[in-house]
Amino acid sequence: MSRPLALLDSASLYFRSYFALPDSMTAPDGTPVNAVRGFADTIARILTERKPSRLVACLDADWRPAFRVRALPSYKAHRVADPKNNIEEVPDTLTPQIPIILDLLDAVGLATAEAAGFEADDVIGTLAHREGTDPVEVVSGDRDLFQVVREEPTPVSVVYVGRGWAKAEVIGPRELAARYELPEENAGPAYADMALLRGDPSDGLPGVTGVGEKTAAKLIKRFGSLEGLLAAAEAGDKLVPLRVKTALEDAAKYVAAAPLVVRVAKDAEVVVDRRDAVPAKPRDLDRVRALQEKWDLSTSVDRLLAALPAATA
Template identity: 65%
Template sequence: MTGPLLLLDAASLYFRAFYGVPDSITAPDGTPVNAVRGFTDMVARLVTERRPSRLVACLDLDWRPVFRVRAIPSYKAHRVAEGSPATGGAATELIGGAGPAEAVPDGLSPQVPIILEVLAAAGLATAGAEGYEADDVIGTLCATERHDPVEVVSGDRDLLQVVRDAPNSVRVVYAGRGLAKAEVFGPAELATKYRLPSDRAGDAYAEMAMLRGDPSDGLPGVPGIGEKTAATLVSRFGSWDELLAVAADRADPRMAASVRTKLAAAADYLAVVEPVVRVARDAPVHLDRDDAVPPEPVDADRLGELSEQWGLGGSVDRLITALKAATPV
């Protein structure tokens, strides 16, 4: 047996590391390295516990893509850094972003390049797609993988839409409450939790999200349609197109008049929301190296220099130990 392809939602994890590890953790020169230490420990733990044969840390090369903002201008608008791009732009440029900078804590921004250097020295692949978010990179890598099982690690519920059983399994290790309390979702678990049809749980989850909206992403949703009503609606119809067609047909008895009225009032939003919520499956993904998990760091000297310079000590040691023990059984 080979281990799974492990796809990491890198920004989701290093944000959680930043807030989960005390900012009193600093390098010898006083630079905060709490996110670096926390993220490195997360990767070591995941490699140890999930035993992947392949691993890719997926990056946001554009955290607020133009095609999504054109469709819904409020998309993530509340996260744009004040004065961007004139101020705070470096936070996005660290991972290749070209648009307005995301509001990132001052202590986190300088740690992102260190994280990328640690991954490179360890020999772990990173991937991005110009003009797309990490979610789209993950969506594309899931869509194109046909052999190995895939496990996606993220604290973002949006990625629950990628779960599937065939042609190969895709599971989401949802770490919204941290890795220690992570939940593993496949179609069955997703269907049970949100009362969705199990035969298309991933697609149905995305459709439910379109209807209910998501304030954290600036998506208004349909006023008056909450999560339960949204789940009931998407379970009643076989596709998003069918749901919209029934909403436009007053003679179809499968939709209550009150619900049809709410959907009609939000017609402009419903016409453009689908590509905003659904992850891309054809993004131009570029990997910086082969995604096989190496049995040892590819540049041990550089990893040692980074460990000494930034005081990463035990975190790097745990990562090296994890790599050496990572051969799937």
């Protein structure tokens, strides 16, 4: 099998680095660089341990897209710091680190991608959906992306780092089906439907009252999909418990709107800033070293450079 295309859920990874490492890691001017160093270390480990031939750091062009908010106004509403400008509440000491991360990716020559009006999840969903050559590995600490796993036409799995890299799990359709008792043949879409029914307070998704994760998984496994469940409920199928039928009726407005919110896009107009092949050596070593010195990125940059193919050959 060919080496994989790695799709990085960048915000998930640098947020986790930020909270995992002390903010006492600072540049000479006092700017915290814990997220930068942790993110660089994560990419080094991806290159070393997963050995992708291609890599794209996927970015949020819009963390709370208008089309999702129109469908469900509660979507991420509790995380809005500035409602007028739709700005996300982000720790003050993380915000200035994001441009440094982007500068470092550019200097090394690693590709980034975004799509106007869409989240990184949609960029990942689109790139994974249209990949017809290499297996895909999505690296994320966000379970929402479990929905992209598949076997054909090329396998897509999630390297889930929600409990840290040391406890990373590779989740494909088989693992996902076993973990949640979902149908293996459509485990990814089934996960999205289960998550819709279950809800997710962290994203402002209320879910269907009284339908928890286990019940949601059983319903999706029994009826194959959300659409199958709704059709059975409408037809009066006795395999749909009365309390579930009533709950679905009560939550009808949410259930109708939520698929657009929960399911990642597969047709976003993604713009990739360069070829996604992992560069054998840094695109601009002098600039990498200048960033390393300016921001005191020390051994994190050394490890990233050492993980590039020319260094490991």
